[in-house]
Amino acid sequence: MDQPEDGRPNTRRASGYVPGPSFSRKLAHYANLTMRDEQLLDFLLDGQMLYVGAGQDMIREGVRPVFVKIVMEGWAARYKMLENGRRQIVGFLLPGDLCIPQAIMTMPLDHSIGAINDLHCAMVQPGQLDAVEQESIGIRRALAMDAQISLAIQREWTVNLGARAAPERIGCLICELYLRLKAVGMTQGTGYFCPLTQIELAEAAGVSAVHVNRVIKQMRREDLIRWRDQFIEIPDPFRLARACGFRPNYLQMSF
Amino acid sequence: MDQPEDGRPNTRRASGYVPGPSFSRKLAHYANLTMRDEQLLDFLLDGQMLYVGAGQDMIREGVRPVFVKIVMEGWAARYKMLENGRRQIVGFLLPGDLCIPQAIMTMPLDHSIGAINDLHCAMVQPGQLDAVEQESIGIRRALAMDAQISLAIQREWTVNLGARAAPERIGCLICELYLRLKAVGMTQGTGYFCPLTQIELAEAAGVSAVHVNRVIKQMRREDLIRWRDQFIEIPDPFRLARACGFRPNYLQMSF
DNA sequence: CGACACGTTGAAGATTCTCAATCCCAGTGG
DNA sequence: CCACTGGGATTGAGAATCTTCAACGTGTCG
Numbered sequence: 001m002d003q004p005e006d007g008r009p010n011t012r013r014a015s016g017y018v019p020g021p022s023f024s025r026k027l028a029h030y031a032n033l034t035m036r037d038e039q040l041l042d043f044l045l046d047g048q049m050l051y052v053g054a055g056q057d058m059i060r061e062g063v064r065p066v067f068v069k070i071v072m073e074g075w076a077a078r079y080k081m082l083e084n085g086r087r088q089i090v091g092f093l094l095p096g097d098l099c100i101p102q103a104i105m106t107m108p109l110d111h112s113i114g115a116i117n118d119l120h121c122a123m124v125q126p127g128q129l130d131a132v133e134q135e136s137i138g139i140r141r142a143l144a145m146d147a148q149i150s151l152a153i154q155r156e157w158t159v160n161l162g163a164r165a166a167p168e169r170i171g172c173l174i175c176e177l178y179l180r181l182k183a184v185g186m187t188q189g190t191g192y193f194c195p196l197t198q199i200e201l202a203e204a205a206g207v208s209a210v211h212v213n214r215v216i217k218q219m220r221r222e223d224l225i226r227w228r229d230q231f232i233e234i235p236d237p238f239r240l241a242r243a244c245g246f247r248p249n250y251l252q253m254s255f
Numbered sequence: 256m257d258q259p260e261d262g263r264p265n266t267r268r269a270s271g272y273v274p275g276p277s278f279s280r281k282l283a284h285y286a287n288l289t290m291r292d293e294q295l296l297d298f299l300l301d302g303q304m305l306y307v308g309a310g311q312d313m314i315r316e317g318v319r320p321v322f323v324k325i326v327m328e329g330w331a332a333r334y335k336m337l338e339n340g341r342r343q344i345v346g347f348l349l350p351g352d353l354c355i356p357q358a359i360m361t362m363p364l365d366h367s368i369g370a371i372n373d374l375h376c377a378m379v380q381p382g383q384l385d386a387v388e389q390e391s392i393g394i395r396r397a398l399a400m401d402a403q404i405s406l407a408i409q410r411e412w413t414v415n416l417g418a419r420a421a422p423e424r425i426g427c428l429i430c431e432l433y434l435r436l437k438a439v440g441m442t443q444g445t446g447y448f449c450p451l452t453q454i455e456l457a458e459a460a461g462v463s464a465v466h467v468n469r470v471i472k473q474m475r476r477e478d479l480i481r482w483r484d485q486f487i488e489i490p491d492p493f494r495l496a497r498a499c500g501f502r503p504n505y506l507q508m509s510f
Numbered sequence: 511c512g513a514c515a516c517g518t519t520g521a522a523g524a525t526t527c528t529c530a531a532t533c534c535c536a537g538t539g540g
Numbered sequence: 541c542c543a544c545t546g547g548g549a550t551t552g553a554g555a556a557t558c559t560t561c562a563a564c565g566t567g568t569c570g
Contacts, residue, residue, distance in 0.1 A: 162461030206417030
């Protein structure tokens, strides 16, 4: 009864766990939120939690979700499987991201969501979210803007895959992740923890894993990025952005 | 003052022009709309119109739109220009499509919209749309679902460009357009009027125009499609869909 | 130790691109 | 009426990018 949509039983009351404020922190960039707005949002997430192990699916194509879900910790990927056996990742979900927004729940999902590393999600009843939106115009605005930015990101991925060569594609992805993580305070200097394997990066960039490996090798040689032990360091973000033609306007951000 | 966002003056009261019911027709697929709901929607579109000539931009990246706009006649394309000079089309806008939804108006546009052929759009004041949504839960639901399907289409384009080879890409695009046009009654048998040039199709499929030409040639040879004089005929939609791995679930439709 | 996942490298081959030329057709101006 | 123009479609040929297959290294974990 907790989450009939995927039948996974690993759900429990959040007792000891204190969720990070990624969600409210991100939304606060989009509209003026009062202290109370932020409290409302944080309180919303302080309920039932969902844990998904690395590599497991959180939800599968075809099911109709029941709860709104928000990433608290860990990364996930939206993806689709093709008849030809290929998997295409169509977006990454980072802490603070609405992985199951309310509006999506009106119909069967067109894609699946898988955990990249161990994933913690807050589960929210749609009614609760409605109530919070009722209370604050700031929250309504911020959520609407968040939804629009998600759409803009999806468009940018379309551009990335359609019009850029592999090195630029991969560079732009690395830049996007950097800025999105920075918005929720998850960068360290000009670097960030990145749990992606080269295989997953390949599935997102629409190239083979072998080719990703060669591109990364070249980017390392040019000192555009340093990547070891799941940590990506960008020595000079401007230089990387210039090299790969990255423009952050679609995120409503600048460097 | 009519549309400060793009300064185009070719706007006038719709006097003789009777808008097609594409918009209400499409929304009616998504939720149960009463006769009155459909009238409300059609009435909404019976106001100021915007005409954009073939090849002209309706609105450019960076501006903040003022009016909600809905395509009444003609096709348009959302696109982005890259530093490398390439243009990537990230979506087609067909009659009945919300090309400027309300939510997008909260921020500067991340992309431009250009008319493929001569384009007629209805302009709606955001307040009017709000009022209509207030009145009917059916309309609210249908609009929410429409927005979600737009997002699902964008995801599918991401998959298309990232994980399919050129022939499948182009085949899937042709299938998608067929179903979307069918939903608004704009097909004739198993064919439809298609104003796209091979160049535009190439910009949408993320391949060169020369390659599109060769792929089309091959598809003609296999009698998967017949395309002449801006009319695409699909002799056997199932066969085409099978050949290119097209699955219409993301449109919330079946053949 | 063995199994396994991931990263790395080489080499051959497929797909797709670019450049260049040609053709067709509609519109335009003389 | 006809030459001219321009956009789009078509074709050929060589080159670049990227894939696939295969092998091997490295580290982790049971």
